[in-house]
Amino acid sequence: MAIALRYAARSDRGLGPKSRNEDSGYAGPHLLVLADGMGGHAAGDVASSMIVGELAPLDDDSVPAEQAIPLLEAGLQRANSLLTRAMAENADLAGMGSTTIVMLRTGNKIAMAHIGDSRAFLLREGTFSQITKDHSFVQQLVDEGRISRDEASSHPQRSVVTRVMTGQPEDEPDTSLREARVGDRFLLCSDGLSDFVGADVIEEILREARSPEEAADRCIEVALKASTRDNVTAIVADVVDAAGDDLPSTVPQVVGAAAARGLREPTRAIPTSPAAKAAALSREATGRREDDDGPELAEEAPRRPRWVRLLVGVVLAVLVLAAGSYAAYGWSQQQYYLGARDGRVAVFRGVSQDLGPIRLSHLESETDVNVGDLPTDVQLSVGAAIPATSLADARDKVERLRSEAERCRARAATGIPCGTAPVTPTTVPTAPASATGSARPATGASATGPASRAPASATAPTATTVPTAARAVAPR
Known part of the structure; x- marks a missing residue:
């Protein structure tokens, strides 16, 4: 296989x-x-x-x-x-x-x-x-x-x-x-x-x-x-x-x-x-220019008039910029993220940044998950945009946020504030031997x-x- x-x-x-x-x-x-x-x-x-x-x-x-x-x-x-x-x-x-x-x-x-x-x-x-x-x-x-x-x-x-x-x-x-x-x-x-x-x-x-x-x-x-x-x-x-x-x-x-x-x-x-x-x-990393190691020309070709070179350069620059802009915009429209809209979690298509007056994202779908029902740290994450690798991934993240909001509402109903999800790191245990290599003790951390x-x-x-x-x- x-x-x-x-x-x-x-x-x-x-x-x-x-x-x-x-x-x-x-x-x-x-x-x-x-x-x-x-x-x-x-x-x-x-x-x-x-x-x-x-x-x-x-x-x-x-x-x-x-x-x-x-x-x-x-x-x-x-x-x-x-x-x-x-x-x-x-x-x-x-x-x-x-x-x-x-x-x-x-x-x-x-x-x-x-x-x-x-x-x-x-x-x-x-x-x-x-x-x-x-x-x-x-x-x-x-x-x-x-x-x-x-x-x-x-x-x-x-x-x-x-x-x-x-x-x-x-x-x-x-x-x-x-x-x-x-x-x-x-x-x-x-x-x-x-x-x-x-x-x-x-x-x-x-x-x-x-x-x-x-x-x-x-x-x-x-x-x-x-x-x-x-x-x-x-x-x-x-x-x-x-x-x-x-x-x-x-x-x-x-x-x-x-x-x-x-x-x-x-x-x-x-x-x-x-x-x-x-x-x-x-x-x-080293500060070298792209042409530092480039080959030297053995013979210089006849030079075109300066205005021709300038015109060709401008045309090429415009074409490169146009192609680059089109490719970058096309790439951005294949991205997704979760953000806040009217107090609720929403799925957006594109990237969360704007390019001057050009918006690089638009609303894909709204949800019924209230941002205010989420823990404080998760609210901040939603406000800063949570990236997703695909539309399916974005929907999975929405479902996890919905579960988290339900958990917080249940806690609030009992008078316990939701706060943030606690993390309780513990001491690193002895690491077992490699699945295929010889057994070695692992350093504790x-x-x-x-x-x-x-x-x-x-x-x-x-x-x-x-x-x-x-x-x-x-x-x-």
Whole structure:
């Protein structure tokens, strides 16, 4: 049976002090990449977007299984070399780095490489497991039997990572090749989710969500309700039958810093192929112009009169603008969102923004769901527009809002205010062994406390001082 992926990628800056999103994510028909940049002022967003840009061209269905792991390793080496070169050319980038998780589908198998403490989870036939092992100081202490997994979740140096992409030769990832089965659900996430939301809550989300889109949206929502102080990114992918009724995804999604840097210039054409996205992201991250590496002409052709060149240029510009505007408008009319109209939830077709005097949305249908019956946080979401992937998805969201409004009215009838839906993160339990790999202990993560990146020189308890053999990496 031929398999395919249905995926969704979401990212948010979080509620902490960071002024920009340093996470980057890419989800395509054959490739999933998540990179959590580190360094703060040292351009963690540049590092993560450069890595995603370098790996995005691997989104190809022609890779044989025996070549998948070497291909990922070579791609990560190239990305690491890009970091080295960028830091050598720009002193402001010195010290940047990034975690990386990359999954490449090859036939009915998944090749994976990861480095750092971003995590990948798998829900298969009712069994939930963490399939990556953190490259962190506390994980090393757990492996050595010096602390328990419960102690790891509150250890003062739990945020120190020992291996990430920093442009150094020793930055080598762990790799694996596993079978993919129809019904598998994968989650790639940054520590903005796993450090603030318990693994049992994450498991519940993956079990109950009806689609990758719903699961990814819910992961971000729960992380924000848990007051995550870090950037949070989630990529969810379902393995589906390529010829079945559950249609696979076909359009790549870029989120976080990679999307912000790659689409920063509004006059530049938006890249559509993975290779074009990679080139755009690399140019944005390094500051190179599009023509820096272009070929030189051996012989200059005869020049047309200046007025002819100007006229041709104007005509071409008008045609490009017209085509671009038509394509953009056509794309906008395939989008849907939920908003408020006359105090009730309504479904709109288009996008919630306007382009000057041009309205880019119109009312698709009205509902009987009163906005005032919803919890306060949901009312704010409706007011800010809740995106939907299709008309059917929009209708599903309306039904969920209707159920939420009924719940609130029932509570109000008993004198209990509705408020917001509570989230009760819990301590991360021991992660079970990978469905196909060897058993490895998973690092515990606090569900309630922030996991700010601490310097490698931070003081630890006497029994857990950083061993001299560990190479701790600078904080995020």
